[in-house]
Every structure is written in C-alpha cells, then in structure tokens.
Amino acid sequence: xxxxxxxxxxxxxxxxxxxxxxxxxxxxxxxxxxxxxxxxxxxxxxxxxxxxxxxxxxxxxxxxxxxxxxxxxxxxxxxxxxxxxxxxxxxxxxxxxxxxxxxxxxxxxxxxxxxxxxxxxxxxxxxxxxxxxxxxxxxxxxxxxxxxxxxxxxxxxxxxxxxxxxxxxxxxxxxxxxxxxxxxxxxxxxxxxxxxxxxxxxxxxxxxxxxxxxxxxxxxxxxxxxxxxxxxxxxxxxxxxxxxxxxxxxxxxxxxxxxxxxxxxxxxxxxxxxxxxxxxxxxxxxxxxxxxxxxxxxxxxxxxxxxxxxxxxxxxx
Amino acid sequence: xxxxxxxxxxxxxxxxxxxxxxxxxxxxxxxxxxxxxxxxxxxxxxxxxxxxxxxxxxxxxxxxxxxxxxxxxxxxxxxxxxxxxxxxxxxxxxxxxxxxxxxxxxxxxxxxxxxxxxxxxxxxxxxxxxxxxxxxxxxxxxxxxxxxxxxxxxxxxxxxxxxxxxxxxxxxxxxxxxxxxxxxxxxxxxxxxxxxxxxxxxxxxxxxxxxxxxxxxxxxxxxxxxxxxxxxxxxxxxxxxxxxxxxxxxxxxxxxxxxxxxxxxxxxxxxxxxxxxxxxxxxxxxxxxxxxxxxxxxxxxxxxxxxxxxxxxxxxxxxxxxxxxxxxxxxxxxxxxxxxxxxxxxxxxxxxxxxxxxxxxxxxxxxxxxxxxxxxxxxxxxxxxxxxxxxxxxxxxxxxxxxxxxxxxxxxxxxxxxxxxxxxxxxxxxxxxxxxxxxxxxxxxxxxxx
Numbered sequence: 082x083x084x085x086x087x088x089x090x091x092x093x094x095x096x097x098x099x100x101x102x103x104x105x106x107x108x109x110x111x112x113x114x115x116x117x118x119x120x121x122x123x124x125x126x127x128x129x130x131x132x133x134x135x136x137x138x139x140x141x142x143x144x145x146x147x148x149x150x151x152x153x154x155x156x157x158x159x160x161x162x163x164x165x166x167x168x169x170x171x172x173x174x175x176x177x178x179x180x181x182x183x184x185x186x187x188x189x190x191x192x193x194x195x196x197x198x199x200x201x202x203x204x205x206x207x208x209x210x211x212x213x214x215x216x217x218x219x220x221x222x223x224x225x226x227x228x229x230x231x232x233x234x235x236x237x238x239x240x241x242x243x244x245x246x247x248x249x250x251x252x253x254x255x256x257x258x259x260x261x262x263x264x265x266x267x268x269x270x271x272x273x274x275x276x277x278x279x280x281x282x283x284x285x286x287x288x289x290x291x292x293x294x295x296x297x298x299x300x301x302x303x304x305x306x307x308x309x310x311x312x313x314x315x316x317x318x319x320x321x322x323x324x325x326x327x328x329x330x331x332x333x334x335x336x337x338x339x340x341x342x343x344x345x346x347x348x349x350x351x352x353x354x355x356x357x358x359x360x361x362x363x364x365x366x367x368x369x370x371x372x373x374x375x376x377x378x379x380x381x382x383x384x385x386x387x388x389x390x391x392x393x394x395x396x397x398x
Numbered sequence: 399x400x401x402x403x404x405x406x407x408x409x410x411x412x413x414x415x416x417x418x419x420x421x422x423x424x425x426x427x428x429x430x431x432x433x434x435x436x437x438x439x440x441x442x443x444x445x446x447x448x449x450x451x452x453x454x455x456x457x458x459x460x461x462x463x464x465x466x467x468x469x470x471x472x473x474x475x476x477x478x479x480x481x482x483x484x485x486x487x488x489x490x491x492x493x494x495x496x497x498x499x500x501x502x503x504x505x506x507x508x509x510x511x512x513x514x515x516x517x518x519x520x521x522x523x524x525x526x527x528x529x530x531x532x533x534x535x536x537x538x539x540x541x542x543x544x545x546x547x548x549x550x551x552x553x554x555x556x557x558x559x560x561x562x563x564x565x566x567x568x569x570x571x572x573x574x575x576x577x578x579x580x581x582x583x584x585x586x587x588x589x590x591x592x593x594x595x596x597x598x599x600x601x602x603x604x605x606x607x608x609x610x611x612x613x614x615x616x617x618x619x620x621x622x623x624x625x626x627x628x629x630x631x632x633x634x635x636x637x638x639x640x641x642x643x644x645x646x647x648x649x650x651x652x653x654x655x656x657x658x659x660x661x662x663x664x665x666x667x668x669x670x671x672x673x674x675x676x677x678x679x680x681x682x683x684x685x686x687x688x689x690x691x692x693x694x695x696x697x698x699x700x701x702x703x704x705x706x707x708x709x710x711x712x713x714x715x716x717x718x719x720x721x722x723x724x725x726x727x728x729x730x731x732x733x734x735x736x737x738x739x740x741x742x743x744x745x746x747x748x749x750x751x752x753x754x755x756x757x758x759x760x761x762x763x764x765x766x767x768x769x770x771x772x773x774x775x776x777x778x779x780x781x782x783x784x785x786x787x788x789x790x791x792x793x794x795x796x797x798x799x800x801x802x803x804x805x806x807x808x809x810x811x812x813x814x815x816x817x818x819x820x821x822x823x824x825x826x827x828x829x830x831x832x833x834x835x836x837x838x839x840x841x842x843x844x845x846x847x848x
Binding site: 143144145146147148152153162166344345357360361362363364365366367 | 491495496499521618801840845847
C-alpha cells in the first residue's frame with residue numbers, strides 16, 4: 082500500500098540506486114530494515130503470533146489454567162464438545178445478532194453525519210469534537226452511563242417513555258427481547274465517532290472541482306451525493322465495514338459490564354463463553370478450541386465481505 | 399551548530415519532562431500509595447509488614463468486614479493491611495486463581511468453603527499446619543465441628559472457617575401470630591413434622607389470602623431453589639451425594655429428588671408457595687405481610703432489620719422428613735500458594751486470629767460464628783434473633799465437592815435453574831432431572847482441569 086502511494090522524486094532516485102548497485106546494497110538495506118522492525122517484531126512475536134500459535138496447539142489438549150504444561154492430548158474432543166454445546170451456538174448467534182444490529186447504523190449514520198458536518202462552513206470543529214468525544218471514553222464509563230440511562234422506571238429512557246405516554250416496563254436491559262438492542266444503542270453512540278472521522282477525512286480528499294463541474298452540469302445536491310460522494314468514498318466504506326464487522330464480532334466489554342450476559346443467557350456472546358471456560362472453569366484447552374472457532378468465523382465473514390466487494394468493483398468496471 | 403543546539407534543547411526538554419514525571423513517582427514511593435503504585439508497575443514487593451487481604455463482601459457484610467479490618471489496623475498500625483474487595487461469585491474466584499497462578503496472590507483471601515476445595519485441588523492453596531494454628535493460640539477444638547470437618551481435605555487443613563451461613567426460615571411475627579403459630583414470647587412454635595408444617599402453611603395462607611411461604615426462583619435467581627432443595631433432600635435418610643468423585647459421577651437419588659420436588663409442587667398447586675418471584679419481591683412479600691414465611695440465607699437479617707416496623711424472627715428450616723438438615727456454606731480464610739518468610743506466615747495467621755476474635759461483629763450480619771469462644775459466649779447467646787437459629791450450624795450440609803461446584807458455581811446455576819422451573823410448574827421433576835443430566839454431561843465427562 083505505501084509503496085503504491087509514495088511516488089515522489091526521492092523514491093525514484095532510490096529506485097535508481099537500487100538498479101545501479103543491485104544485490105549488495107539491497108541486502109544491506111533489508112538488514113537495516115529488519116533492525117528497525119525488530120523492536121516491534123519482538124513484541125509482535127511475543128504477544129500476538131506466539132500466543133496465537135500456542136492457542137492452536139492448546140486447543141488439541143486438555144490444558145488447565147492452574148497447571149503448567151499442555152496436559153493430556155485431547156485430539157478433536159474440545160472442538161466436538163464446543164460444536165455440540167447449545168450455549169456455544171446461542172452465544173455465536175448473539176454475537177452475529179449484535180454485529181447485525183450495530184454494523185449498518187454505524188456505517189450509515191457515520192456517513193450521514195460526516196456529509197452533514199462537511200457542509201458546515203463554520204463551527205465544524207464542534208461537530209467533529211462532539212461526535213468523536215464518546216469514542217475516547219473507556220468501555221466501563223460508557224457502560225455506566227447507559228446502565229444509568231436504562232434504569233427501570235427512574236432512568237432517562239423511562240422518563241422519555243412517560244413523556245410519550247408509554248408506561249415504562251421493566252427496563253430495556255432486563256428483558257431478553259430488548260437487552261441486546263440496548264447494548265447496540267450504547268455501542269453505536271460510543272464508536273460512531275471513529276467511522277465519522279474516517280468518512281470526514283475521505284470527504285475532504287474529494288476534489289472540489291468534481292462538485293463544481295457537476296453543479297455546472299445541473300446536478301442536484303442528491304445527485305452529487307449519489308454519483309460523486311458515494312463512489313468516491315467507496316474505499317473508505319469498504320474499510321469501515323470490514324473494521325466494524327471485526328470489531329462487532331469481538332464484542333465483550335459492554336455486554337460483560339451492562340448485562341453480564343443476562344437476563345438468563347440472552348446476551349451471552351462468544352468471547353464471554355470463552356473467558357468463562359478458560360478462566361472460571363479453568364479449561365484453557367476447551368477455551369482455545371472455542372477461540373479458534375471464533376477465529377474461523379471472523380475469517381469467513383471477512384472473506385465473504387472481500388468477495389462481495391470484489392464482485393461490486395468488477396461490476397463497476 | 400545551531401541545528402545541534404536546537405536538538406539538544408529538545409532533548410533537554412524531554413529529559414526534564416521525564417525527570418519531572420519521575421519526581422512525584424519517586425516522592426510517592428515514600429508513602430503507602432507510592433508503594434502500591436510501584437509494586438503494581440514494577441513488581442516491587444510491598445513492605446513485608448503490609449498484609450494483603452482479598453475478599454468479596456458487599457453490603458452489610460462489607461461494612462462489618464471493614465470494621466474488623468479497622469480493628470486489625472488499630473492493633474498493628476495504619477499501614478499493616480491492604481484490603482481489597484472484589485465482585486462476588488465467579489469473577490472473584492477467577493481473580494484469586496489467576497493471581498496465584500501468576501505468583502502475585504494476596505497473603506490471605508476469603509473463600510467459600512465449597513470453593514476452597516477446587517482451589518485446593520488446583521494446587522493453589524497452602525495447607526494450614528497444626529503449628530500455624532498453635533502459633534496464634536488456636537486448635538481444632540476452637541471451631542464448630544461441621545465446617546472444621548468439611549474443610550479437612552486429603553488429611554490437611556485447607557481453610558480456617560470464619561462462620562457457617564445456612565439457609566433458614568424467616569417469619570413475619572404478626573402474620574404468624576394471627577395464624578396461631580406464635581407463642582406468648584414471640585417465638586414460632588415447633589413445626590418439625592410434615593403434617594404440622596402443612597397445616598401451618600394452610601393457616602398462614604388463610605391469614606394472608608394468598609401465599610404462605612415465598613421462595614425466590616426467577617430473575618436469575620438459581621441459588622435459592624438449590625438451597626431449598628438441598629435442605630429438604632438431605633433431610634431424607636436415603637439421600638446420597640448429588641455428585642461424587644470430584645464431580646465426575648452423578649449419584650443423586652432420583653426417588654428422593656422426585657419425592658421432595660413433587661411435595662414442593664403440591665404446595666405451589668395449593669397456592670401455599672409462590673410460582674415465580676424474584677429475590678427482592680419474594681422477600682418483600684414476607685416483609686409486608688403478603689406471606690408469613692420466607693426461605694433464604696441468614697444474611698438477609700440486615701435487610702429485614704432495616705425495614706421499619708417489621709417484626710420478624712428466624713428459625714432453622716423445620717425437619718419435615720427423617721433428620722434435620724440445612725444447606726450451608728462457610729466463609730473461610732485461605733492462604734494462597736506463595737513464597738513466604740516465616741514472619742509473613744505468622745503475620746497472616748495473626749490476621750486470621752484477629753478476625754476470629756472479632757467474630758461478634760461478624761455475627762451481627764447473621765452469620766453463625768465458627769469460632770467457639772464467641773459462639774459459646776454469653777454475649778452471642780443473648781443476640782436475638784441470631785441465637786434462635788444458631789443450631790442450624792450443627793446440621794449444615796455443604797454442596798458436594800466438584801471442580802465446577804460450590805456456591806455461585808456453574809453447577810448451582812444449571813441445577814438451580816431447573817429447580818426453579820419445577821417450582822413454576824413449568825417442568826416435571828422427571829423432565830427437570832433429564833435436563834440436568836443433559837446439561838451436566840459436558841462437565842461429568844470432562845476430566846477435571848484441576
């Protein structure tokens with residue numbers, strides 16, 4: 082990606098030197114490159130790649146949290162167990178449900194607000210700040226805020242309900258049917274700002290001349306959005322959708338803090354099942370198997386999205 | 399030259415900034431907070447005279463524990479103790495486990511007796527020797543026999559019990575007096591046989607015009623249905639352990655299971671027992687006279703005493719079958735696995751002794767003291783209504799040891815939910831048993847990770 086965008090004169094001269102002293106300098110270059118990567122590489126290896134590989138290995142063993150070593154070999158027993166557990170499937174379903182509830186609003190609302198903000202001539206900084214501010218809050222804070230808002234009968238939500246003549250029920254988070262929606266609302270409010278900023282940056286990259294030309298040709302405001310803004314933001318949208326789906330599949334904090342999976346297990350998500358199995362039941366092996374399964378789900382979803390994106394691009398071309 | 403000058407200035411600025419940041423950190427190190435911060439950031443050890451104590455007490459228990467901690471600080475100095483309270487239940491035991499595995503455990507931790515056993519079989523606890531006990535003037539005879547016997551595991555002492563907390567029967571004095579069940583000094587008449595108990599339920603039901611006895615069973619409440627079941631189940635002579643071999647065998651006596659639950663369902667059908675109530679509502683029924691009796695752990699005494707104008711009493715759950723029994727657990731002190739100097743070990747024991755000496759404070763929260771010097775004292779015997787149900791500690795039955803068992807555990811969650819459905823008449827005892835077997839099969843067939 083970076084090599085494609087950087088086409089300044091300096092890079093050309095670098096290419097020239099590369100051609101002139103081909104192999105020795107290249108080797109030297111790559112050696113110093115490795116040296117520069119090393120500090121990050123060590124961390125990457127120690128805290129991401131290493132544990133991931135260890136997780137794959139553990140998933141085939143009866144590894145315990147409290148004992149050293151891998152424990153006895155389990156083969157595919159951990160996977161078989163997870164795939165036959167009803168709570169595994171229900172928490173996977175809840176995870177997908179959450180993804181479905183949050184991804185469309187987070188993409189569409191962020192786009193709308195970014196377009197509107199971009200049209201502001203004055204005070205743009207205020208809207209940028211206002212939309213981005215919640216994103217810098219820790220998950221514990223936003224959970225507290227929304228648990229407070231959703232407090233049955235006395236909370237802000239219930240108060241608004243009474244204004245409209247609705248009798249506030251037992252509370253959004255107390256009913257199995259609405260608890261996930263409540264968490265989704267809190268999440269949308271929280272993370273909207275990130276997508277908003279990405280879109281705003283994308284909007285400011287679009288050359289003004291395009292709009293001016295379109296205006297001269299008599300395109301309405303809606304037509305400008307439809308035929309200039311949306312296609313020009315295609316790459317941003319692709320990025321936002323992918324990031325959003327992955328983030329939603331990894332949902333844990335808000336659920337743990339707002340409902341801890343309840344009422345019953347109606348909002349229990351996969352990562353919660355994994356932490357429960359790994360750190361409460363002390364079964365790291367089984368938890369690893371569940372993690373690998375979630376990993377596979379995320380990869381499948383990412384591939385599907387990639388294929389759809391590619392098909393759409395081909396259709397355009 | 400000018401360039402390098404500027405660079406130096408910037409570097410100098412950064413260095414000064416770092417220095418400025420380090421000053422409060424270093425300065426802070428001289429204070430207690432600084433020590434805590436330093437030990438958290440750099441793994442430095444707290445000064446050995448500061449004892450780290452973890453517990454899971456909120457509400458009334460939490461404030462009473464703080465009083466007792468203050469008692470310890472008064473004796474050993476203001477910096478002698480760092481006490482931390484965590485969220486109750488699974489999250490707490492997860493933290494104790496991971497901290498011990500990571501070699502950063504507290505010096506002393508609270509654990510339910512039934513949860514200390516899985517910790518012990520995971521190799522996370524240090525046994526408490528006879529020397530440890532005698533070094534602070536304690537001996538096995540100082541503790542009530544039921545919890546002491548229960549904590550003995552593999553021939554070792556794994557925990558020092560602080561209390562026994564059985565499920566008991568709360569009664570609303572006014573309602574029960576109208577039903578003719580209260581004698582002249584405000585005590586509930588003995589109801590220790592099935593006929594007497596059922597006619598009492600009928601009489602109370604007539605007074606309230608509704609239910610006579612409430613048992614919470616919805617709104618995530620799985621513990622109480624389990625406590626009630628385990629009490630009545632163990633009142634039968636034929637009762638066998640629910641789980642055996644550390645949770646690898648299901649050995650519950652299905653006839654007794656059916657008998658106890660069918661009886662409960664018959665009470666629900668007659669309108670004597672509620673179908674579906676959550677914890678707070680079931681309790682408020684008894685407080686407000688909508689029911690006469692309420693089955694719950696004795697710790698609810700704090701809530702009951704805070705209700706203005708409520709006259710209530712507490713008694714052991716009547717023996718309706720062959721022998722008295724009451725589901726119970728104990729709060730205990732455990733020593734997580736850790737490198738300790740003999741002095742640190744002694745200090746940990748001194749802390750436990752200091753807490754036991756203050757058992758009277760603890761007893762005000764309803765828990766029956768395990769420390770016999772307090773339990774047998776005149777002061778405790780004069781404490782009302784605590785003294786009325788203290789005998790329940792003698793007949794305490796604990797949950798069966800299992801790696802997924804104990805108070806607030808996965809086991810209680812699964813079985814308690816099914817028992818709740820039985821009480822709601824949404825499931826038959828047979829169907830519930832089948833569902834319990836299906837759900838437990840994962841755990842029964844999995845080798846213990848401990």
